[in-house]
Amino acid sequence: MLTLVTLLLLALAGAGCAYAVLAAWLVRRGIRLGAPVPPAPVGPAPGVSLLKPLYGDEPDLARNLRSFCRQDYDGPVQILFGVARADDAAVGTVERVLAEFPGRDVALVVDERRHGTNGKVSNLVNIAERARHPVLVFADSDMLVGPDYLARVVSALEAPGTGAVTCLYRGVAVPGVWSRLAVQWIDHHFLPNVVVGLALGLAKPCFGSTIALRRDTLTRIGGFAAFKDRLADDYAVGAAVRALGLAVAVPPDLVLGHTCTADSFGALLRQELRWSRTIRSVDPAGFAGSVVTHPVPLATLAALLSGFGPGAMAMLGLAVTSRLLLQIIVGRTLNTGTKSLILGPVRDYAAFLVFLLGFWPGSIDWRGHSFALHTDGSMTAPDKAGS
Template sequence: MSVGRGVALTCAIILMVLWCAIWCVHLLALFYGKWRLHYTPPVSPEDLQGVSIIKPLTGVDPHLYINLETFFKLKYPAYELLFCVQDDSDPAILVVQSLIAKYPKVDAKLFIGVKIVGPNGKINNMIRAYEASKYDLIVVSDSNLRMNDDTLTDMVASLSPKVGLVHQMPYVCDRKGFAAVYEKVYFGTQQARNYLSANCAGVNCTTGMSCLMRKDVLEEAGGMAAFGKYLAEDYFFAEAFREKGYSTVISGQPALQNCGSYSVDSFHQRLIRWARLRSSMIPVIIILEPITECMLMGVLTSWAAQYLFSVSPLAFFLLHVLCWFLIDYMLMRVIENGPLKISKFEFLVAWLLRESMALYLTMRAHSTSKIVWRNRKYRVRWGGLAEEV
């Protein structure tokens, strides 16, 4: 056998092994999601500890009022709401004040001003509220989230003596327009697949949009201020808990993002930012992520199947895409806990656009080390460390 044929054979075998591994990930996410999501472990009222919910705010989103109001309606015995804004000219202040006046029986406070502990603006915004929190459990919740009245109970019920951090799997509410469908399909397929399978396998996949943490363990790690040097503070929160011997788990209810301002382009910018952050923390992702996407994986394994088994590459590719599509559709039904609220045609168009754009967005993400986040520019270095430009 010539050297060239030996290299080709090796590459073809590696690709087929990787292809089989990806299908295992698909099935793992599907079955784990069916088992874990939309299930709240039994919990007695006396086990529902007090919770301090920190809400960092910047500006007013069209849905901000209705999103924040859901936190005033939580059915939970003891919790406090700690709202944070960066300066006294922020219009979010009026929204918070109106809700505090509307629900005087809810323990809620407003903090104005930042405490600089690093380049992470979100951490700087939350520090004063964190230092004033009175309960042993801390929830960090983004401004664009809404909660069901039993969501906090669901998160606390997922705690156990060995669990230090509970996070919600990112998802989105139903909204109007194609951009909303596009986001929902992404979070219900590609994002959900990676999130569920990683959590099942014990891989750190924490996102900080909604997570509950033990305050005493966080204090042992240096407190919230110790994470101000990172942009992806959520990932390093989880790493700190793991180092202390605690596990991190997802709760039964997904996190419901409900942005009032959205578009396909703005969503692409979010995907690019997240890809840059992931690659700075785990460099091997630069190579692995693109080749594990549906279209590129299909092209590569079509060649490998033809080389190894003399299979028609076009037939193999079409079957590969069809199976990927069907399993993604089933996974999104698991996330929705029932039939989809969008048509099959809308799902198809959004799914095709997402899969077709994956390689382009990945290349955009790796074209620079700079990140634009909340109108500020940052340069991310290896290890996830960030500095403002």
């Protein structure tokens, strides 16, 4: 039995090595940073209402919000920051940012009305009532963008047959080792997996990093209220747009920054476990198949079971090498460097632990609140979860 298990682990680790090399090649070939901004569409640029739901203060929030206010876009832009309570810790930061941009169409929306379990979607329902323009763009609070962000997003939305646009993202660290480990999960696990999935036609992503769509498209999919109880609201929006026969575009030349704010092992584990269980809820088969993206821990287990036999040790060396190759290629492609390579094996073992825990049923932690996740992707507060 041990021999069979060892052989299975070695086979999975070998597949994982091949996967890492493929991912490195596809990342290098598929992500085209530094490309010129696409030419503006013929005619006046459509007006854009940029919606930013906020909850609480967080590291680098002011910097992230400023990046959305500094857009080089030819058409009118309305920016709406939204909170559910006047005493939300984000309000002070928003007010300081508003004072820095007196000539921009920027406002803070405070609305305590609650719509469903998903607080972010509830916030969007309220903010959207103030939006004036035909193109709506909404993005999570922890995203960092460049000045050509809106121009690229709207250009992608103008393509025939496109119903929505979403964006890839990389990690941006704040001081601390836990933040750096969170960055590595995004850069060396999440991002390559998405690139491979897109290249092979296996992934149909839609991320909270950015979702841009026309107002009439949002109306056709039921508005934000249709997703008020969904954990993976971003994925659900993308699925609804595709159900209309429209595409969700992912521009390969636009990779946003995701500020990683984890300040402890517990915070890191809770966040990544929520992400892991979210992925499992929307694509259980794909989530299970992603075991091959963990060759280093798989080869390590094989080495332990084989008594550190030469074949298993050779596979472990190959696994470490293939993963380091992927990390180097990602760092060079994203211009993020390779300073944290020493954390690579540690991050790989931690990612495998999160992967295993993702199969374990239980509640999820989101912004300090606990929710029960159901098999249909909906979520409820534990006291309303039922059996």
